[in-house]
Amino acid sequence: MIRTPAPSRVSPLLAATRLEVRLPGFHLGPVELAVAAGEYLVLVGPSGVGKTVLLEALLGWHPLAAGSVVLDGRPLAALRPGARGIAYVPQDLGLLPHLGVAENLRWGVTCRGARPDGPLLARLTEVLDLGPLVGRRSVRTLSRGEQQRVALGRALLTRPRLLLLDEPCAALDPHRRREFQRLLRGLHRESGLTAVHITHDREEAFLLGDRIGVLLDGRLRQLATPRTLYDRPADPAVAAFLAPENLWEGRVVGEVVGGGWRVRLVDFPLELVVEGSSPTGEGCLVGIRPEEVMLLHPNRPLRPQVAANVVAATVAELLLLDGRVEVTLVAAGAPLLHVRLPVCAADDLHLAPGSPVRASLKPRSLFLLAVDGVADGAAVAAADGAVEAAR
Amino acid sequence: MRRAIVPAGVVGGRPAATTAALLVAYLLLLLVGLGRLAATPAEGSLHLASLLAVSLAGAACATLLALAVGVPAALWLARTPRVGRRVITTLLDLPTLLSPVAVGTAIVLSLRAPPGSWLEGGVGLLFAFPGVVAAQFTVVVALVVRTAEAAFAGVDPRLERLAELHGASRARILWRVTLPLARPGLLAAAVLAFARALGEFGATVTVAGTLPGRTETVATGLYIALESGQLAVAARLALVLVAAAMAVLLLLRWVVGRPT
Numbered sequence: 001m002i003r004t005p006a007p008s009r010v011s012p013l014l015a016a017t018r019l020e021v022r023l024p025g026f027h028l029g030p031v032e033l034a035v036a037a038g039e040y041l042v043l044v045g046p047s048g049v050g051k052t053v054l055l056e057a058l059l060g061w062h063p064l065a066a067g068s069v070v071l072d073g074r075p076l077a078a079l080r081p082g083a084r085g086i087a088y089v090p091q092d093l094g095l096l097p098h099l100g101v102a103e104n105l106r107w108g109v110t111c112r113g114a115r116p117d118g119p120l121l122a123r124l125t126e127v128l129d130l131g132p133l134v135g136r137r138s139v140r141t142l143s144r145g146e147q148q149r150v151a152l153g154r155a156l157l158t159r160p161r162l163l164l165l166d167e168p169c170a171a172l173d174p175h176r177r178r179e180f181q182r183l184l185r186g187l188h189r190e191s192g193l194t195a196v197h198i199t200h201d202r203e204e205a206f207l208l209g210d211r212i213g214v215l216l217d218g219r220l221r222q223l224a225t226p227r228t229l230y231d232r233p234a235d236p237a238v239a240a241f242l243a244p245e246n247l248w249e250g251r252v253v254g255e256v257v258g259g260g261w262r263v264r265l266v267d268f269p270l271e272l273v274v275e276g277s278s279p280t281g282e283g284c285l286v287g288i289r290p291e292e293v294m295l296l297h298p299n300r301p302l303r304p305q306v307a308a309n310v311v312a313a314t315v316a317e318l319l320l321l322d323g324r325v326e327v328t329l330v331a332a333g334a335p336l337l338h339v340r341l342p343v344c345a346a347d348d349l350h351l352a353p354g355s356p357v358r359a360s361l362k363p364r365s366l367f368l369l370a371v372d373g374v375a376d377g378a379a380v381a382a383a384d385g386a387v388e389a390a391r
Numbered sequence: 392m393r394r395a396i397v398p399a400g401v402v403g404g405r406p407a408a409t410t411a412a413l414l415v416a417y418l419l420l421l422l423v424g425l426g427r428l429a430a431t432p433a434e435g436s437l438h439l440a441s442l443l444a445v446s447l448a449g450a451a452c453a454t455l456l457a458l459a460v461g462v463p464a465a466l467w468l469a470r471t472p473r474v475g476r477r478v479i480t481t482l483l484d485l486p487t488l489l490s491p492v493a494v495g496t497a498i499v500l501s502l503r504a505p506p507g508s509w510l511e512g513g514v515g516l517l518f519a520f521p522g523v524v525a526a527q528f529t530v531v532v533a534l535v536v537r538t539a540e541a542a543f544a545g546v547d548p549r550l551e552r553l554a555e556l557h558g559a560s561r562a563r564i565l566w567r568v569t570l571p572l573a574r575p576g577l578l579a580a581a582v583l584a585f586a587r588a589l590g591e592f593g594a595t596v597t598v599a600g601t602l603p604g605r606t607e608t609v610a611t612g613l614y615i616a617l618e619s620g621q622l623a624v625a626a627r628l629a630l631v632l633v634a635a636a637m638a639v640l641l642l643l644r645w646v647v648g649r650p651t
Contacts, residue, residue, distance in 0.1 A: 061552055082558025094553045098571045112558030158557060 013037040013194055014162055018067035021057050028053050028218040030067060035196055040188045042209030043198045050218045051198040055164050059088055082112055087160035091167045093151040101136040104150055108158040116157055128153045145176045165197040169204060181207050202242060214238050236285050236369050245338035247287040260363055268332055272309045274366045285369040290340035292365035295349055296358040309361040313337060315353055327351060329359060428626035437624050446608040450588035453527035457584050461535035469543035483533045494529055495597025522599035523606050527588040534587055535580045542576020578646040586639035590632055
């Protein structure tokens with residue numbers, strides 16, 4: 001385990017129970033969600049799945065069609081908005097264009113007629129590097145990254161018990177984005193900031209989340225630690241979102257002595273050994289992340305730990321991306337596998353289009369998902385789409 | 392924020408430029424005609440000061456009244472679901488689209504029976520200064536509502552919600568968030584209403600008539616002068632209205648073009 005386990009969920013700071021929101025042409029939920037004090041929860045999903053609606057429903061900004069939101073044991077509706085101790089940084093930041101930087105920074109505090117906490121203001125000014133900005137008379141002349149820091153500073157200056165962030169890094173250019181992600185991670189680690197953060201960026205979710213919730217089609221499909229999400233996507237739709245590259249339809253044909261299952265792929269003459277929990281039916285999806293595929297050196301003997309699922313294939317395409325190589329392998333005349341590996345590893349193997357390779361799919365790297373048992377047609381359709389795309 | 396750099400379009404070359412030039416020439420021709428006529432000696436006395444006083448006072452009162460009623464109405468409209476809004480806005484647009492004389496006639500007739508007769512008994516609108524204000528208010532109020540509504544619709548409700556989340560009272564949200572953000576649109580509404588009221592003729596003359604010094608405005612005075620053959624006086628009054636309109640346009644450009 002790379003990550004420490006999630007904080008205890010005994011008494012959540014914020015809990016949503018069977019939360020449903022109905023808007024014209026859109027339905028969210030039912031969603032079950034609990035955020036523990038000190039936890040950094042990331043909700044990830046493609047655009048248009050209702051991430052912002054969910055976040056704003058937690059704020060009480062959308063009427064609930066069903067369910068409830070409870071903050072610290074009390075129904076959200078029973079608390080005045082100003083008494084909830086929640087701060088929110090919307091995607092467009094919500095800065096006031098007619099006020100200067102310093103006024104915007106203090107706005108969260110001056111709203112309730114209070115004065116900013118001096119030491120906290122000084123610390124935030126330092127951490128968020130706001131010193132050069134506070135003299136500016138308009139927030140509109142700031143760069144997006146600067147505006148982002150002012151908006152975050154405004155939210156943190158109110159000493160929120162819970163911070164909600166909507167795509168805080170989406171509008172930043174890539175190197176600024178990583179910088180800002182590290183800043184958020186640092187704030188969480190150092191000051192125990194409790195946050196619900198929504199993003200479409202899977203990498204951002206893994207970087208920041210103590211736990212990650214995958215939101216697809218208005219439903220929270222899986223809520224787990226990053227490691228669990230990486231190893232064991234809960235259903236075909238989650239797999240199709242997180243690891244769409246290598247997903248195959250298969251049939252369970254037997255059990256392996258010592259744990260695991262024999263799965264025969266439907267579209268390839270291949271049988272794989274897969275570790276993991278028992279599938280509920282015969283039909284299943286098998287998948288593996290491109291990073292988990294091992295390409296074997298042609299002249300070296302097979303080590304026992306990679307001997308289980310060795311596949312012979314041919315390199316069809318080799319893409320040099322910035323920092324890594326993506327290889328598409330074909331077998332039986334069809335694209336079978338997508339592999340991601342470091343540039344030096346590709347060089348060592350003398351990979352070129354047309355060259356034969358052997359790939360090893362470790363049984364514990366493969367994940368196995370039941371298809372028959374999934375009631376929701378959309379999930380299967382989404383997974384089918386991903387399988388189509390992978391072909 | 393920087394303006395995007397875009398290439399020039401393809402259509403709209405010489406023919407469009409010629410049409411625009413002709414239009415400008417036509418408008419200039421009208422102005423020159425007025426100017427030449429105004430330069431000839433006046434046929435009679437020109438009590439411009441009293442005309443201007445009634446005009447400015449009437450337009451100012453009508454504008455303030457229209458803002459007092461129209462801005463809250465606009466705020467409500469901007470936050471109302473579309474279905475209810477359509478009925479109300481149609482009704483609101485009626486005075487703007489109707490001939491001002493018809494609006495004036497409606498006001499006069501409404502004063503004959505309660506509750507209009509109470510107003511007439513209490514304030515006295517017919518052939519009196521309050522009648523000038525009432526006529527101009529009726530013509531102008533929809534303009535204020537529509538312009539202000541657009542201004543309020545441009546204010547992101549999230550900004551109000553965020554202030555609420557931070558513990559701001561409703562009054563503070565209104566004064567510190569909503570009104571400042573809608574300010575350019577509200578100022579534009581005021582300026583447009585004032586200009587429209589200043590030039591209003593049909594409704595004003597129908598309700599309040601043209602009593603010199605009491606209900607006669609520059610616009611109604613202009614008509615009287617024209618009727619009695621005082622062409623130079625009429626031309627001078629027309630130029631006064633032109634100057635006022637110019638001032639309003641410049642003011643509007645300055646108000647709206649300025650960053651908030």
